Amino acid sequence: MNTTTEDRPAVEVRDLACRYGSFTAVDGVSFTIAPGELFALLGTNGAGKTTTVETAVGLRRPAAGTVRVRGLDPYRHRRELAGRVAVIGQETGFADDLTVTETLRLWTDLHRLPSRADLIGRVDLAHRATVRVGALSGGERRRLDLALALATDPAVLFADEPTTGLDPASRRRTWALLRELTERGTAVLLTTHYLDEAAELADHVAIMDRGRIARFGTVAEITASHEARIAVSPQPFDPLTLPVLAGRTAVADGRLTIRTTELQADLHRLLDWAARAGVDLGDLTAGPATLDEIFAELEARPAA
Amino acid sequence: MTALTLAVAETRLILRNRTVLVTAAILPIAMAFLVGRSNLGGMSEAGGALAAVQLSMLLVFGVLMTSTMTLAARRQQRYLKRLRSSPVSTASIVAGLTGPLVLVVAVQALIVLASTAWESGAAPVHPELLVLAFATGAATSVALGFLTASFTKSPEAAQITVLPGTLVFMAGTALGLFPFEGVRSVLVAAVPGAGMAELTRLAWDGSPEGHAAAVEPLLLSTAVAVVAIVIAARLFRWQPRP
Numbered sequence: 001m002n003t004t005t006e007d008r009p010a011v012e013v014r015d016l017a018c019r020y021g022s023f024t025a026v027d028g029v030s031f032t033i034a035p036g037e038l039f040a041l042l043g044t045n046g047a048g049k050t051t052t053v054e055t056a057v058g059l060r061r062p063a064a065g066t067v068r069v070r071g072l073d074p075y076r077h078r079r080e081l082a083g084r085v086a087v088i089g090q091e092t093g094f095a096d097d098l099t100v101t102e103t104l105r106l107w108t109d110l111h112r113l114p115s116r117a118d119l120i121g122r123v124d125l126a127h128r129a130t131v132r133v134g135a136l137s138g139g140e141r142r143r144l145d146l147a148l149a150l151a152t153d154p155a156v157l158f159a160d161e162p163t164t165g166l167d168p169a170s171r172r173r174t175w176a177l178l179r180e181l182t183e184r185g186t187a188v189l190l191t192t193h194y195l196d197e198a199a200e201l202a203d204h205v206a207i208m209d210r211g212r213i214a215r216f217g218t219v220a221e222i223t224a225s226h227e228a229r230i231a232v233s234p235q236p237f238d239p240l241t242l243p244v245l246a247g248r249t250a251v252a253d254g255r256l257t258i259r260t261t262e263l264q265a266d267l268h269r270l271l272d273w274a275a276r277a278g279v280d281l282g283d284l285t286a287g288p289a290t291l292d293e294i295f296a297e298l299e300a301r302p303a304a
Numbered sequence: 305m306t307a308l309t310l311a312v313a314e315t316r317l318i319l320r321n322r323t324v325l326v327t328a329a330i331l332p333i334a335m336a337f338l339v340g341r342s343n344l345g346g347m348s349e350a351g352g353a354l355a356a357v358q359l360s361m362l363l364v365f366g367v368l369m370t371s372t373m374t375l376a377a378r379r380q381q382r383y384l385k386r387l388r389s390s391p392v393s394t395a396s397i398v399a400g401l402t403g404p405l406v407l408v409v410a411v412q413a414l415i416v417l418a419s420t421a422w423e424s425g426a427a428p429v430h431p432e433l434l435v436l437a438f439a440t441g442a443a444t445s446v447a448l449g450f451l452t453a454s455f456t457k458s459p460e461a462a463q464i465t466v467l468p469g470t471l472v473f474m475a476g477t478a479l480g481l482f483p484f485e486g487v488r489s490v491l492v493a494a495v496p497g498a499g500m501a502e503l504t505r506l507a508w509d510g511s512p513e514g515h516a517a518a519v520e521p522l523l524l525s526t527a528v529a530v531v532a533i534v535i536a537a538r539l540f541r542w543q544p545r546p
Contacts, residue, residue: 057389059543082391093386095378097320098313109309110390132320 008071010035010156010187011056015065018051025051027211028065031204035155038178038188040198042291043208044299049191050090052208053160056189057087069156083111086154088162092141096134100125100144103133107148119147122177124170138165146174150181157181157188163197175201195291205291209298219291226289226297228263230270232256233282243273255283263288306392310400317374318404323459324374328408332365336416340423351424352508353481356501358416359438360477363445363500366409368473369466371402371449377459385543402446413438426508433507433518440525441500447532448473448496454539473497480521481505490524496532499525 009032018026026048033039043049054060056067058074058081067074069081094103100120108116120129123143128136136144142165149157159178163171171194178201182188192198198205199219207215207222215222227247233255242249247260260266267286274281318324336358378384378401387397417434421427428434448469456465476497484492493499502521511517 078388079391079393082389087389089382091382091385093382095313095317095383096381097317102313102316106309106313107390110306110387110392112306112391 009033009068010037010070011039011189012068013052013056013065014067016052016055016062016067017064018048018055018060019063024063025211026055029208029211029213030065031206031213031216033156033187033189033204035187036182036185037203038182038190038201040202040205041189041191041208042193042195042198042205042295043191044295046210047208048211049208050160053158053189053191057085057158083152084155086149086152086157088142088145088149088157088159090160090164092145094133094141094144097132099130099132100136101129103144104147104151108151111152113151116147116151119150122150123147124173139167139170142166143170143174146177150177153184154181154186157186159188159190161191161193163192163194171197195295199291207295207298209301214298215294222294223288223290226294227259227261228286228288229293230258230260230263230267230284230286232270232284234274235280235282237279241273241277243269245269307396307399307403310387310392310397311403314374314401315404318370318408324370324377327373328366328370328405329412332362332409333412333416335361335365336412337419340416340420351420351426351428352505354424355417355420355428355434355508356437356477356481356504358420359413359441359504360474360497360501362409362412362416363441364470364473366412367402367405367442367445368449368452368469369462370405371446372452372456372466372469373459373462374405375401375450375453376456376462379453379542379544380458382543388542398446398450402449406442406446409442410438428508429510430507430515430518433503433515433522436518436522437500437503437507437525440503440522440529441497443529444496444500444525444532445473447529447536450536450540451532454536454541457544469496477501489520493521493524494528496528499528 011033013032014030016026016029017024029048029052031039041049041052055062056069056074058078061075069085072081074081098106101117104117104120105115108114120126123146125140125143125147128140133141133144142162146162163174166174175197178188178190190201202219204217205219205222206213217225237254237256239251245258245260245266246262247258247266250257258266263286270281273279318328339357339361340354452465452469456462473496476495477500479492479495480498480501493502499521503518503525506518506521
């Protein structure tokens with residue numbers, strides 16, 4: 001059977017390396033994004049996210065490795081891909097003296113698409129339709145950027161921090177629009193600083209650290225691969241009476257924290273101990289590691 | 305069609321920016337009329353020389369300066385980067401961004417040169433050569449505008465960076481008005497603006513050799529325009545330096 005456009009990954013990155021002079025910004029990064037998948041790329045500042053996105057978009061040539069978007073090299077086939085690939089960047093790139101409506105109309109005309117004035121309302125800019133883009137707030141510019149991306153009905157969307165600067169309601173509306181796109185089959189590469197956003201939207205997550213992918217998987221897989229955490233303020237508390245636990249314990253200000261790979265077993269031992277010793281387990285919380293904790297752990301690692 | 309779409313948007317942008325509007329629409333025509341009235345070097349009696357200087361001023365102010373300013377502004381706003389991420393070809397982007405400026409200058413040239421013809425009492429002998437002079441001059445000015453914009457960080461900086469290109473084009477225009485022989489004539493015509501000026505003078509005043517006299521300046525001014533375009537295409541940056 002022949003491979004069709006729909007069968008192959010929408011985005012395929014293999015052993016990508018990008019350098020600025022002697023500095024290696026991206027070092028051996030690989031991932032694929034299927035049609036209809038939302039892939040979140042997380043990382044600290046300077047981790048290499050934006051360089052990866054810019055290379056995938058075709059704005060820069062890789063130093064090594066390959067990037068394919070719908071089977072094509074985005075650097076060499078910019079014009080062929082332009083109609084099917086949309087980019088929401090950190091810089092919006094509008095002419096400040098055109099109005100919101102004129103900007104959207106210009107974009108659809110350049111793509112030879114019918115007018116999509118309805119999108120202005122969908123990104124909550126109906127009340128700003130006749131305002132010049134230069135007078136919009138940062139959040140409003142980002143929403144207009146999203147409208148332009150939606151107007152082209154892209155097969156692939158590269159969204160570089162699309163919700164930065166948005167209020168909570170606008171963020172949620174943006175999430176809904178991104179979900180709608182993936183339901184229609186658009187592959188989305190999302191970079192974000194908001195870990196809750198990745199947890200909410202992403203099918204797969206990659207956490208970049210110093211140019212490499214340090215963690216990869218679904219949010220559940222990534223958090224499950226880390227120690228879970230039990231925290232409690234026992235009353236009365238004598239650490240010497242604690243049962244033998246699989247996890248590591250730490251006490252600070254009367255609060256006991258247990259990091260464990262055996263969440264259920266250790267929780268059972270703790271409850272059993274409390275019942276037998278007559279200890280009240282105040283403020284008990286237990287659960288898998290969060291993305292925030294994993295992220296903080298990576299950030300705290302010393303440079304190699 | 306995409307070039308036309310971009311040109312319409314660009315026209316809106318020019319009309320909405322007072323600085324660009326004055327530089328593109330008012331300054332060139334004012335300068336051109338001023339030169340006509342001042343009778344510099346007795347030029348008002350020599351229709352061809354006056355027309356060449358006026359055309360040169362229109363192209364320098366209306367195309368070279370304005371295109372440098374607008375390209376620097378559009379790049380600073382990352383508008384050029386966005387256009388490059390669309391399916392529009394590079395040629396259409398260039399045509400869309402500079403077309404309105406060239407059109408405005410063409411209309412201004414018609415007005416100014418009609419006034420010069422009326423005041424000097426002599427119409428151009430070969431109007432078709434005048435069209436060619438304008439076309440090669442406009443192409444060279446556009447290329448110089450892109451070239452200058454490639455090392456111009458902001459629209460404000462354009463006020464300084466346009467000076468070398470302006471001086472070269474004006475000097476070329478002055479040199480093109482004097483007859484040179486042999487290799488020297490080729491060297492002079494290779495200065496941007498010189499071929500355009502010589503063609504304008506021949507178009508207006510005519511020559512005993514007829515159209516044959518226009519072949520060399522036409523070829524050389526076309527070559528200058530092509531070289532300027534090639535250099536500008538290699539050096540121009542669509543996004544700000546990181």
